[in-house]
Amino acid sequence: MFHRGVRALAYLLTSLVLGPATFVWAVVTTLVSGVLSFTYLAPPTFLTVTWVTRWIARLERLRAALVLGKAIEAPYPPLPAGNPWVRGRALVREPATWRDLAWLLLLFPLGLAGALSGVVVAVVDLATIVAPVWLWSVPNPYLPPIVDWLFNTTGGRFVLTALGLALAPTAWWLVTGVAGVQARVAAALLEPGPRLRLARRARELASTRRRVVDAQAAELRRIERDLHDGAQARIVAAGMTLALADRKMRLSGQPARDDVSTARRQLDEALAELRRLVRGIHPPILTDRGLAAALAALAGDAPLPVEIHAGDLGEPAPAVESAAYFVTAEALANAVKHAAATTCTITLTREADVLTVEIHDDGRGGADASGSGLDGLRRRVEALDGTITVTSPVGGPTIVHTELPCAL
Numbered sequence: 001m002f003h004r005g006v007r008a009l010a011y012l013l014t015s016l017v018l019g020p021a022t023f024v025w026a027v028v029t030t031l032v033s034g035v036l037s038f039t040y041l042a043p044p045t046f047l048t049v050t051w052v053t054r055w056i057a058r059l060e061r062l063r064a065a066l067v068l069g070k071a072i073e074a075p076y077p078p079l080p081a082g083n084p085w086v087r088g089r090a091l092v093r094e095p096a097t098w099r100d101l102a103w104l105l106l107l108f109p110l111g112l113a114g115a116l117s118g119v120v121v122a123v124v125d126l127a128t129i130v131a132p133v134w135l136w137s138v139p140n141p142y143l144p145p146i147v148d149w150l151f152n153t154t155g156g157r158f159v160l161t162a163l164g165l166a167l168a169p170t171a172w173w174l175v176t177g178v179a180g181v182q183a184r185v186a187a188a189l190l191e192p193g194p195r196l197r198l199a200r201r202a203r204e205l206a207s208t209r210r211r212v213v214d215a216q217a218a219e220l221r222r223i224e225r226d227l228h229d230g231a232q233a234r235i236v237a238a239g240m241t242l243a244l245a246d247r248k249m250r251l252s253g254q255p256a257r258d259d260v261s262t263a264r265r266q267l268d269e270a271l272a273e274l275r276r277l278v279r280g281i282h283p284p285i286l287t288d289r290g291l292a293a294a295l296a297a298l299a300g301d302a303p304l305p306v307e308i309h310a311g312d313l314g315e316p317a318p319a320v321e322s323a324a325y326f327v328t329a330e331a332l333a334n335a336v337k338h339a340a341a342t343t344c345t346i347t348l349t350r351e352a353d354v355l356t357v358e359i360h361d362d363g364r365g366g367a368d369a370s371g372s373g374l375d376g377l378r379r380r381v382e383a384l385d386g387t388i389t390v391t392s393p394v395g396g397p398t399i400v401h402t403e404l405p406c407a408l
Contacts, residue, residue, distance in 0.1 A: 007066050011183065012115050013115065016119070019111030050091050068184070304336060353405055
C-alpha cells in the first residue's frame with residue numbers, strides 16, 4: 001500500500017508540473033496548425049506536431065500505467081505510405097489524434113484539482129505526524145485553548161503525531177483514489193477505442209485466417225507427398241509382385257511363395273505408413289482416451305524419461321486437444337533431435353476456459369522460435385486464438401509455454 005501511495009503522490013505532483021506545459025503546447029500548436037493550414041507548410045508542420053504530441057501521450061500512458069498497475073496500449077494504426085499530404089490527411093481522420101489533444105487540454109485542470117486535493121491531504125497528514133519536529137517554530141498566542149495546547153505544548157504535539165498516524169490510511173486512500181480517477185480518465189482517452197479495437201481484431205483475424213489457409217495447404221501437400229512417395233509406392237510394388245507371382249504360376253505351375261511373402265511384407269509396410277499418416281492428421285487415441293492418455297502414450301514412445309503432470313482438464317474441444325498434442329509432440333521431437341535433452345516434463349493445467357501446456361526440457365537450449373517447425377505450431381495455435389511462447393537461452397533449459405482457449 002505504501003508503494004502504491006508513493007506512486008499516486010508522484011503522479012499527482014508531476015501532473016501539476018506537466019499540466020500547464022501540455023496545455024500550452026496543445027493551444028499553441030493548434031493555433032499554429034490552423035494558421036498554416038492554408039499553406040504548403042501545413043502537412044509537415046502537422047506531422048511534426050502530431051509526432052511530438054504522440055510522444056507526450058506515450059509518456060502519459062506510462063505514468064497512468066504506474067498508478068493503474070497495468071500497461072495501456074497505444075491506439076495508433078499504421079500510417080499509409082505516401083507524401084506528407086496523404087499521411088497528414090490520415091492523421092486528421094484518425095480519432096486517436098484528437099483524443100490525445102483532448103487529454104493534453106484536460107491534464108491541466110485535472111492535474112491542478114488532483115494536486116490541490118490529494119497532495120494537500122498528504123502534506124497535511126505528513127506535517128501532522130512530524131509536528132514535534134517543526135511546530136515549535138510557529139508560535140501563535142491567539143489560538144483557542146485546546147488548539148493552543150496541541151500546538152504549543154510537547155504533549156499536545158505528540159497527540160497530533162498520534163492523530164496523523166491514525167489518519168494516515170485514510171489520507172493514503174484519498175491520494176490513491178484521486179490519482180486513480182485521473183489515471184482512468186487518461187486511459188479512457190489514450191487507449192484504443194472500440195472502433196480501433198474492432199479494426200485491429202479484424203486485421204488479426206484476417207492475418208490468422210491467411211496463416212491457417214497456408215498451413216492447411218502445406219499440410220495437404222505433405223499428406224499428398226507422403227501418400228505418393230510412401231504408401232502408394234508400396235502398394236503399387238505389392239501389386240506388381242503379386243502380378244509376377246500370378247504369371248509364374250500360370251506359365252510354369254511353379255509355386256511363388258517368395259513373391260507372395262514379399263508382397264505381404266510390402267502391404268504391411270504400406271499399412272504401417274498409412275497408420276503413421278493417420279496419426280499425423282489426428283491420433284485416434286485422442287478420440288478414444290483423451291489428451292492426457294494420448295500424451296502419456298507419446299511420452300512412453302520417447303527415448304528419454306518424460307514426466308507428465310495433468311490436472312482436471314475437463315473436455316476440451318477436439319481442435320484444442322489436437323493442437324496441444326502436436327505442440328507437445330514437436331517439443332519432444334526437438335528436445336531429442338536438437339537439444340540432446342536427458343529429461344523432459346510436461347505440465348497440463350486448465351483454469352477457467354484456458355488450457356495451458358508447458359513442456360520443459362534440460363537440453364542445451366538455443367531453439368529458434370522462428371523455425372519452420374515451431375512456426376507451423378504457432379499458426380496452428382493462433383488459429384484457435386491461443387498463444388505459444390518459447391524460452392530457450394543458450395545452455396538451456398527450453399520451455400515451450402502454450403495457452404489455448406477452450407471456449408470455442
